Amino acid sequence: xxxxxxxxxxxxxxxxxxxxxxxxxxxxxxxxxxxxxxxxxxxxxxxxxxxxxxxxxxxxxxxxxxxxxxxxxxxxxxxxxxxxxxxxxxxxxxxxxxxx
Amino acid sequence: xxxxxxxxxxxxxxxxxxxxxxxxxxxxxxxxxxxxxxxxxxxxxxxxxxxxxxxxxxxxxxxxxxxxxxxxxxxxxxxxxxxxxxxxxxxxxxxxxxxxxxxxxxxxxxxxxxxxxxxxxxxxxxxxxxxxxxxxxxxxxxxxxxxxxxxxxxxxxxxxxxxxxxxxxxxxxxxxxxxxxxxxxxxxxxxxxxxxxxxxxxxxxxxxxxxxxxxxxxxxxxxxxxxxxxxxxxxxxxxxxxxxxxxxxxxxxxxxxxxxxxxxxxxxxxxxxxxxxxxxxxxxxxxxxxxxxxxxxxxxxxxxxxxxxxxxxxxxxxxxxxxxxxxxxx
Numbered sequence: 001x002x003x004x005x006x007x008x009x010x011x012x013x014x015x016x017x018x019x020x021x022x023x024x025x026x027x028x029x030x031x032x033x034x035x036x037x038x039x040x041x042x043x044x045x046x047x048x049x050x051x052x053x054x055x056x057x058x059x060x061x062x063x064x065x066x067x068x069x070x071x072x073x074x075x076x077x078x079x080x081x082x083x084x085x086x087x088x089x090x091x092x093x094x095x096x097x098x099x100x
Numbered sequence: 101x102x103x104x105x106x107x108x109x110x111x112x113x114x115x116x117x118x119x120x121x122x123x124x125x126x127x128x129x130x131x132x133x134x135x136x137x138x139x140x141x142x143x144x145x146x147x148x149x150x151x152x153x154x155x156x157x158x159x160x161x162x163x164x165x166x167x168x169x170x171x172x173x174x175x176x177x178x179x180x181x182x183x184x185x186x187x188x189x190x191x192x193x194x195x196x197x198x199x200x201x202x203x204x205x206x207x208x209x210x211x212x213x214x215x216x217x218x219x220x221x222x223x224x225x226x227x228x229x230x231x232x233x234x235x236x237x238x239x240x241x242x243x244x245x246x247x248x249x250x251x252x253x254x255x256x257x258x259x260x261x262x263x264x265x266x267x268x269x270x271x272x273x274x275x276x277x278x279x280x281x282x283x284x285x286x287x288x289x290x291x292x293x294x295x296x297x298x299x300x301x302x303x304x305x306x307x308x309x310x311x312x313x314x315x316x317x318x319x320x321x322x323x324x325x326x327x328x329x330x331x332x333x334x335x336x337x338x339x340x341x342x343x344x345x346x347x348x349x350x351x352x353x354x355x356x357x358x359x360x361x362x363x364x365x366x367x368x369x370x371x372x373x374x375x376x377x378x379x380x381x382x383x384x385x386x387x388x389x390x391x392x393x394x395x396x397x398x399x400x401x402x403x404x405x406x407x408x409x410x411x412x413x414x415x416x417x418x419x420x421x422x423x424x425x426x427x428x429x430x
Binding site: 005006024025026027028029030031033034041042045046047064065 | 136138139188189192195196199207208209264265268271272414415417418419
């Protein structure tokens with residue numbers, strides 16, 4: 001390993017307890033412990049942060065953009081969305097005017 | 101594997117299938133789709149972006165130097181703290197941008213070495229010295245302002261990693277601009293000595309500031325292609341006009357003048373008119389012939405070489421070994 005080309009870690013930043021960790025970028029570090037320190041300098045410098053994860057880039061599996069069709073539906077799937085129903089209208093007609 | 105640059109074949113004009121792939125790529129980009137590191141991209145797109153992001157990263161790290169030198173000499177503790185934070189940000193921005201550049205296939209080591217060796221360029225403005233405290237104020241206000249005009253625009257560009265890095269950078273630039281303007285208000289509305297100092301600094305910095313956004317469209321060979329591929333969304337001249345429209349009123353409002361007798365607002369054309377900068381001078385400076393160019397590279401080389409023991413120590417610690425520190429570090 002040359003002296004500047006350390007492995008890459010992806011960084012996930014949690015703004016407050018209860019919030020999800022969000023991917024914010026990546027850094028080079030020789031190991032995970034150092035990566036946490038360097039990630040704090042780079043991604044916890046200014047914005048509120050309560051927790052950081054670092055993940056070696058090789059540990060991440062990803063789909064390929066070329067397989068976009070795996071995310072498509074062949075048919076109308078509105079049955080699994082609230083907008084696919086007229087229930088508000090039907091509930092009102094039987095006397096329920098409160099929020100569903 | 102995520103976010104690794106794919107070295108593509110078939111990405112140059114004349115390669116079989118290039119025209120179809122290029123047409124599909126350009127259609128995506130025009131639609132506003134972002135390009136990610138693993139995507140097919142024309143060789144020229146990749147090379148242009150590497151060059152552009154590299155120069156930007158270099159500018160951030162060199163930009164820390166004229167201000168960093170003033171940290172020990174800041175007139176108040178508050179200004180010293182603010183300068184420390186700003187310099188810390190600039191170095192952080194450089195790191196974000198070098199990382200974004202790496203996703204296109206260039207190693208960090210090459211990026212660092214190319215700057216130190218003088219092969220890669222950085223913004224014209226950082227080839228000059230910050231001679232007085234008022235220089236620091238002018239840099240912090242008007243150069244950050246000029247940079248924000250550029251960065252806010254580039255943050256909407258087509259290359260994902262660069263756009264994302266720029267959004268983080270723009271968030272931190274808000275403090276830089278506020279701090280810079282605050283310093284200039286203090287000097288421009290202060291004592292006669294302060295007012296004279298800031299006017300003198302503005303007189304010396306005006307030309308480099310006017311050159312900041314780069315050669316006019318007639319001169320810029322890269323602009324047309326960068327705009328078609330939505331790397332750049334505004335021309336250099338358009339950016340310069342945006343800068344002048346926002347900041348000339350503020351400069352004049354502070355009671356300052358600029359040393360360009362041609363500078364005036366053309367009501368008809370709704371544009372600022374100015375003396376066209378000497379682009380030959382600009383080229384000489386960015387090629388390393390500015391007053392501070394040699395000093396900047398010397399400082400970068402020193403930081404890189406004298407910091408080597410830290411990198412080696414961290415690498416050794418990570419490998420679970422302990423190694424004696426080299427004599428130079430004691």
